Amino acid sequence: MQQFKLTKEYLENIKLLLASQKTDLLIAALDELYPADIAEVIDELDTDEAKGLISILSTEEGAEVLRELDEDTRIQFLQSFSPKEIADNFIDNLDTDDAADILAELPEDKKNDIIHLLKDKEQASDIKELMAYDEDTAGGLMAKELIKVNINWNVLTCIREMKKQAEEVSHVYSVYVVDDEGKLKGILSLKKLLLVTTSTKVEEIYNDDVISVRAKMAAEEVGGIMKKYDLVVLPVLNDDGKLIGRITIDDVVDVIREEADKDYQLMSGISENIDSSDSLPLILRARLPWLLIALFGGIIGSQIISIYEPQIMVHPEMAFFMPLIAAMGGNVGVQSSALIVQGLANNTLQMSGIVWKLGKELLVGLLNGLACSGVLLGYNLIFNDSLALSFTVSIALLSVIIFAAIFGTFVPLVLEKYKIDPALATGPFITTSNDIIGLFIYFMIGRLMYGIF
């Protein structure tokens, strides 16, 4: 395929065609695009233009495009439609999971109106059921559309019933086998179905080895299971073991990516899921609090240094290396926490105990610290006259690096233990704490060294 790339020229052209109402040319222009591409175009249009564009699509395609829109754009866009229009044009054409997600973004009363106005009462009750689940659980990720067959049927009945159900389901990923009570018994592969005669019983050919999850399982854990076991689709059961829905990998890809993005943003000192196109107040709200925390840490740091003002007046050269000590502590601390946070996120940390990890990190800190403080000692002995300063700086650097390595390992593990997001440890918090403690160590050692030399 030629991958679609939205250019300024393309967008201008679409806007012109919309303004001049050249519907034929518009249809031709959009014909080659997939819903996800059209959504990219609409994300850049104003609401009137967007309405114009959607109106020339089939309702099925319009619904798909709506699903792919940026959340902000979608909320804006849907404000210009009545509940009846939203129900008929969009929700009616969506799978239950997407419908529930989109409805959840709307105001309470509008949401209820739309659900009441849905023609397909089964879809309405399915959507209501899905909306009752927390969005960060398996129930919140699943869709109701699936194909299931009874364990007592033969292949002929099976295929007949599957044909009926298939009309409602857009993709057939798996055929589930249930008993008379609706409890999940296993899975029937389409491949097997191709290979046997029509009189064969389902019981004889189904596979009872199927991985499933309960509706209450956390989305993050669902993502871990689908990734670990390479699953494309995962059946969801209620507390009684009844099959109530299925989760597809595309929804979970988003969960996996969002999780990684969240950790990344926390490390960079950004507290909400923003991107650079978001509004100014939103960007400030996500960034300023972290800066104020760092500022507060810096003020405490300045007070610690001020305690040692007499020392600085006698040995102003001590001031030269303060930023170096602070920065190195911060860098080592972030390295150590990042390894732990990533290990926790990827589930690669389980086996070895906390003492072992701290011990290893201590060793890494010691070796890195020796290397760095060795280089620094060499530099200072060559270019600086003061023996006291040279030893102060290198011993302090070694101490700060070792401290930061252990502190950086310890903090995320403790946060995880108390069910706080360990990624918090990697942000400005750890650099700021390391700055303060690092400076304190530096001046303590300075006092000691200048006493000796």
Added chain:
Amino acid sequence: MQQFKLTKEYLENIKLLLASQKTDLLIAALDELYPADIAEVIDELDTDEAKGLISILSTEEGAEVLRELDEDTRIQFLQSFSPKEIADNFIDNLDTDDAADILAELPEDKKNDIIHLLKDKEQASDIKELMAYDEDTAGGLMAKELIKVNINWNVLTCIREMKKQAEEVSHVYSVYVVDDEGKLKGILSLKKLLLVTTSTKVEEIYNDDVISVRAKMAAEEVGGIMKKYDLVVLPVLNDDGKLIGRITIDDVVDVIREEADKDYQLMSGISENIDSSDSLPLILRARLPWLLIALFGGIIGSQIISIYEPQIMVHPEMAFFMPLIAAMGGNVGVQSSALIVQGLANNTLQMSGIVWKLGKELLVGLLNGLACSGVLLGYNLIFNDSLALSFTVSIALLSVIIFAAIFGTFVPLVLEKYKIDPALATGPFITTSNDIIGLFIYFMIGRLMYGIF
């Protein structure tokens, strides 16, 4: 399902059973586990134990387990087998894509021996074909196993041929429609196949709207396409448009996650894909270079400060706020770069130009800078006597924050332009540069202010 969690007790138990050769009990213990779970167990065993455990599994299951092992464990493990054993017991039972990936980890001569020893000559040539592709391209991700039907067949022929092909293919995701030359024409949904009579022609029911990629496309781009268009499987074409393989989403989930991990590690100052269980030399190699860069930056910083030694001797209080200025510059710089890096990774940055982005970041910097320097000015006016110091610190902070915001935005965009990984900008590099320039700005402003007040 009960999700499997590997505990120390469980592992000890397995080791005991292995040592006492209680095969029956071992088989019973492993019966409930999936290959990915057994791989987790083996990752914690030594090579002899691992061989013992694998030997009680069927060869199909053993091959699956091998595929799921940690790369380091797998390389170690395979060293204890002859090429013939590896060919018969493992490679023969794997899909071509997994076989090619595993063989790529082995030494050149052993790899070639194994391929020659494969009984299935078609598999051998498929594997050789796959190994010719760069692992970071669509060709490197794809497998040869797929089901294809000729556009001129009818449904009956189709199903007969599919039955034959299905024996070779473990999961049937899609049925591809090709012409007599093997060029991809479209896709045949299993659902459609269920709904029509056996005399219907493929031509009448296939869907010609299928997204495909060329074998040379970068893995990252393949991931973007599968994510954007919610694809579970993606056909791969050669330069002539012939269907040569397919990529499934499970392989791409790993690509998506690894990419995010790489950006995360670069930001935290870790240059290789390591986790805390890796060997000490590997961890040091990934972490020490960044620390040495930061150290080098710190030394330059110390030299800049030393230029201002006379100033510090007269006004030692200026030293108090050096770490604060440096840290704030670093924090703002990382925030700004992280937003750009993430925007580039998620493809949400295309539309607006570089000037616009720098302008917006300038505004964000100005507002954050005014807030932070305002708070700091208030603090200093209340708790510090020196007007000169108070204004120096706040004006310097404002300047440094604005500078860091612009610098942090600019650097990753420039790196991206010159095809260097923009995530490099978020690591110690940006904090170190900001430290140096921040200190320089600070003392310049200090000289000015102490001249005025």
